[in-house]
Amino acid sequence: MSKLFTFEKPLGMRDTLPALYEAKQTIKKLLASEINSWGYQFMDTPTLEYYDTVGSASAILDHQLFKLLDQQGKTLVLRPDMTAPIARVAASQMEDTAQQPLRLAYSGNVFRAQQNEAGKPAEFEQVGVECIGDGTISADAEMIALLVSLLKKVNIQPFTIAVGHIGFVQQLFLEVVKTEENAEKLGRFLYEKNYVGYREYVKSLQLDSKEEQRLLTLLQVRGDYSKIELAQTLVESEEGVQAIEELQQLWTMLEAYGVTEFVKLDLNIVSHMSYYTGILFEVYAGNVGAPIGNGGRYNQLFEKFNKQKPATGFGLYLDRLLDAKGYKGEIAPRSLVLFSKDRKLEAIQYAQMKRNDGERVVVQDIDGLQHIEACIQQYETVYYFIDREV
Numbered sequence: 001m002s003k004l005f006t007f008e009k010p011l012g013m014r015d016t017l018p019a020l021y022e023a024k025q026t027i028k029k030l031l032a033s034e035i036n037s038w039g040y041q042f043m044d045t046p047t048l049e050y051y052d053t054v055g056s057a058s059a060i061l062d063h064q065l066f067k068l069l070d071q072q073g074k075t076l077v078l079r080p081d082m083t084a085p086i087a088r089v090a091a092s093q094m095e096d097t098a099q100q101p102l103r104l105a106y107s108g109n110v111f112r113a114q115q116n117e118a119g120k121p122a123e124f125e126q127v128g129v130e131c132i133g134d135g136t137i138s139a140d141a142e143m144i145a146l147l148v149s150l151l152k153k154v155n156i157q158p159f160t161i162a163v164g165h166i167g168f169v170q171q172l173f174l175e176v177v178k179t180e181e182n183a184e185k186l187g188r189f190l191y192e193k194n195y196v197g198y199r200e201y202v203k204s205l206q207l208d209s210k211e212e213q214r215l216l217t218l219l220q221v222r223g224d225y226s227k228i229e230l231a232q233t234l235v236e237s238e239e240g241v242q243a244i245e246e247l248q249q250l251w252t253m254l255e256a257y258g259v260t261e262f263v264k265l266d267l268n269i270v271s272h273m274s275y276y277t278g279i280l281f282e283v284y285a286g287n288v289g290a291p292i293g294n295g296g297r298y299n300q301l302f303e304k305f306n307k308q309k310p311a312t313g314f315g316l317y318l319d320r321l322l323d324a325k326g327y328k329g330e331i332a333p334r335s336l337v338l339f340s341k342d343r344k345l346e347a348i349q350y351a352q353m354k355r356n357d358g359e360r361v362v363v364q365d366i367d368g369l370q371h372i373e374a375c376i377q378q379y380e381t382v383y384y385f386i387d388r389e390v
């Protein structure tokens with residue numbers, strides 16, 4: 001085995017060096033305090049879950065799961081998202097009716113295997129919330145309003161939240177192409193944001209021109225809220241009409257929150273998570289090409305845990321959030337107390353006093369330094385406790 005190989009990391013795994021670590025901590029603190037102030041409570045779940053329960057409930061493609069065996073031969077997965085584990089806990093250990101709806105939050109690493117060196121991480125941190133047990137549109141609106149609050153808090157400018165409705169898209173597809181299979185194919189093009197492929201596929205279906213036009217017009221239902229009128233012309237079924245009504249109610253709530261300037265309508269959104277059932281959304285910010293966060297309503301996930309509970313939530317991708325902020329990798333300043341052995345006591349006591357005042361202080365024996373000048377330059381302030389000439 002070559003020596004180089006020993007230093008390589010598995011595909012998609014990354015180290016976090018101090019500057020990035022500190023930047024993440026700072027952002028997480030801001031997010032957590034805002035999330036707390038909306039009454040959400042943070043919790044944690046294990047990194048490993050059973051494949052049969054959480055693994056299959058999480059709605060991530062099977063080949064993206066990291067699988068391993070425990071001592072009993074049961075298949076485990078590294079959690080590919082936080083929503084399914086939290087649903088497992090909520091379904092089995094948080095049943096107290098007085099506490100419903102549950103407002104839970106998390107900050108944790110999730111794992112999704114990558115197939116090639118596309119530079120995509122296979123382990124990444126998400127900060128998110130879940131509102132469990134509330135089926136009202138008010139809960140959907142709360143998600144979007146909370147997101148706006150968080151993005152303002154961490155000072156990300158500009159940002160947009162694109163809001164769609166997976167029920168609407170599915171209904172339209174079923175009304176026109178009739179079979180689940182064809183509907184799924186259409187959905188896959190939208191999920192990949194491959195609009196050219198979608199158009200070509202629609203044409204290949206050889207529908208009558210009115211029906212073809214319905215599917216093609218869907219691509220135009222993206223932009224400001226007035227596009228809802230176009231959406232209204234596309235569906236006939238009760239479920240389709242209900243989806244439109246839900247979006248209308250949502251906008252009324254978003255107006256009440258005063259956040260509509262940050263929101264646009266996008267009925268082309270189809271998520272990578274298959275558990276969404278209603279309103280869903282994606283957050284875009286800065287120059288980052290992929291969404292920095294996403295979420296939506298998932299009213300059927302709890303069936304996997306033998307419960308009936310409506311729920312909604314979202315997750316923010318911490319790395320992408322930092323990218324959007326144009327993070328420069330600066331490290332918070334530290335001071336240096338440099339001492340020679342004869343003055344060690346003085347140095348240690350001085351450093352302790354400074355630490356008590358909230359300063360970040362390194363205490364360093366000068367004999368332990370190979371490059372004194374270079375070291376000193378790393379610090380904003382240097383306190384000398386040295387008798388001899390430096």
Ligand SMILES: N[C@@H](Cc1c[nH]c[nH+]1)C(=O)O
Pocket residue numbers: 081082083128129130273294295296298312313314315
């Ligand atoms: N777990 C979802 C985000 C989400 C949280 N709640 C609802 N959706 C994801 O990783 O994409």
